[in-house]
Amino acid sequence: MTDTVDDVEMPYEEGAPQQEQIETLQEELDALERENEEMRDKLLDANAENNKYQQKLERLSHENKKLKQSPLFVATVQELNENGAIIKQHGNNQEALTEVTPEMREGLEPGSRVAVNNSLSVVKQLDDEADVRARVMQVEESPDVGYEDIGGLDDQLREVRETVELPMENPDIFDDVGIRPPSGVLLHGPPGTGKTMMAKAVAAQTDATFIKMAGSELVHKFIGEGAKLVRDLFQVARDHEPAVVFIDEIDAIASKRTDSKTSGDAEVQRTMMQLLSEMDGFDERGDIRIIAATNRFDMLDRAILRPGRFDRLIEVPKPNEEGRELIFEIHTRNMNVADDVDFARLAEETNELSGADVKAICTEAGMYAIRNDRTQVTMDDFRHARDKLQRDEPDGEVSKTFA
Numbered sequence: 001m002t003d004t005v006d007d008v009e010m011p012y013e014e015g016a017p018q019q020e021q022i023e024t025l026q027e028e029l030d031a032l033e034r035e036n037e038e039m040r041d042k043l044l045d046a047n048a049e050n051n052k053y054q055q056k057l058e059r060l061s062h063e064n065k066k067l068k069q070s071p072l073f074v075a076t077v078q079e080l081n082e083n084g085a086i087i088k089q090h091g092n093n094q095e096a097l098t099e100v101t102p103e104m105r106e107g108l109e110p111g112s113r114v115a116v117n118n119s120l121s122v123v124k125q126l127d128d129e130a131d132v133r134a135r136v137m138q139v140e141e142s143p144d145v146g147y148e149d150i151g152g153l154d155d156q157l158r159e160v161r162e163t164v165e166l167p168m169e170n171p172d173i174f175d176d177v178g179i180r181p182p183s184g185v186l187l188h189g190p191p192g193t194g195k196t197m198m199a200k201a202v203a204a205q206t207d208a209t210f211i212k213m214a215g216s217e218l219v220h221k222f223i224g225e226g227a228k229l230v231r232d233l234f235q236v237a238r239d240h241e242p243a244v245v246f247i248d249e250i251d252a253i254a255s256k257r258t259d260s261k262t263s264g265d266a267e268v269q270r271t272m273m274q275l276l277s278e279m280d281g282f283d284e285r286g287d288i289r290i291i292a293a294t295n296r297f298d299m300l301d302r303a304i305l306r307p308g309r310f311d312r313l314i315e316v317p318k319p320n321e322e323g324r325e326l327i328f329e330i331h332t333r334n335m336n337v338a339d340d341v342d343f344a345r346l347a348e349e350t351n352e353l354s355g356a357d358v359k360a361i362c363t364e365a366g367m368y369a370i371r372n373d374r375t376q377v378t379m380d381d382f383r384h385a386r387d388k389l390q391r392d393e394p395d396g397e398v399s400k401t402f403a
């Protein structure tokens with residue numbers, strides 16, 4: 001394609017004087033250089049543009065691949081033989097023989113939990129079921145919290161006791177009157193206000209096992225796992241009767257239905273359905289009471305608030321001034337507090353703070369005393385602690401960091 005020098009047509013007339021030839025050639029050369037410069041700029045621009053599109057393409061292909069990836073199901077290996085592995089899917093209990101790669105096979109044994117794809121090929125090995133359960137469930141025989149440890153929630157406590165404690169301690173009274181005790185209690189209110197404490201205290205009072213599960217932990221990536229954990233939760237409760245089942249952050253599995261149809265949402269729905277069906281079988285459940293908690297009451301799906309489910313709603317607000325004073329007193333019971341400490345004043349000066357914030361202030365005040373080589377905690381220490389916590393969390397949500 002490139003022209004050889006011989007092919008190039010000269011821009012001057014044959015026989016023109018040499019000086020004229022040189023000048024014409026020079027002009028031509030300048031023009032070509034300018035053109036070359038322009039072309040190079042254009043090329044650079046085009047390259048940059050190309051790069052941009054290339055990156056966009058990569059991003060989109062990645063997204064596309066992610067979207068196309070089918071959801072994974074959870075299964076348990078039943079048997080390993082020369083043909084592969086026999087697995088049983090959770091949820092539908094279907095058994096299947098599937099091939100496994102030699103590398104994958106190494107870590108597998110009967111009982112291993114695995115994630116399989118749509119065509120039932122083993123994609124990865126999962127943590128042990130017991131490990132998942134331990135992570136998700138906290139089981140405490142008679143927790144060490146009493147009603148006297150809770151400040152400023154008298155009305156709420158009365159209601160919790162009436163709905164949870166009374167049916168456990170005196171079930172006949174409900175038979176005599178001819179009413180069913182409320183099945184589930186839902187505590188709702190801002191974080192760090194004592195919802196978990198109340199559930200623990202009522203379990204302790206009734207000598208029941210406290211079984212806590214966090215809704216957010218139930219929302220797993222694997223199909224069937226959330227629902228199975230809910231079933232397990234109620235099985236553990238049956239094994240430990242009497243028991244108080246406490247489901248924290250219930251909004252994670254019981255939010256209003258969204259319009260999106262992603263597999264994640266469908267899995268959350270399945271988990272919630274399992275919870276509802278466990279709750280609907282409440283009559284046969286004996287001595288198990290259910291308490292749930294949420295900071296996002298507005299988000300809840302109304303289905304869980306139908307009669308026979310969480311039909312007792314108890315609002316647990318931030319404490320008022322009197323409540324804060326009581327909470328200061330509770331959390332300083334074992335502290336060496338100087339005479340100048342005035343809890344009523346501190347309560348006045350800690351508007352809008354939660355019980356968990358008040359507790360954090362007490363601990364931090366103790367740290368001030370230690371840093372200053374003192375064993376007694378003074379009013380100044382408390383004020384310093386309050387200022388520090390409010391500085392660190394200017395929106396007032398101190399509890400997240402310090403509780």
Ligand SMILES: Nc1ncnc2c1ncn2[C@@H]1O[C@H](COP(=O)(O)OP(=O)(O)OP(=O)(O)O)[C@@H](O)[C@H]1O
Pocket residue numbers: 149150151152153190191192193194195196197198248293294295319327330354355356357359403
């Ligand atoms: N009313 C209260 N009386 C005494 N202590 C409280 C009170 N509220 C909160 N606390 C202190 O704060 C800590 C955290 O409270 P708790 O876990 O019960 O809050 P919660 O409402 O369940 O919060 P979250 O919604 O964040 O789970 C408690 O262990 C306790 O020390």
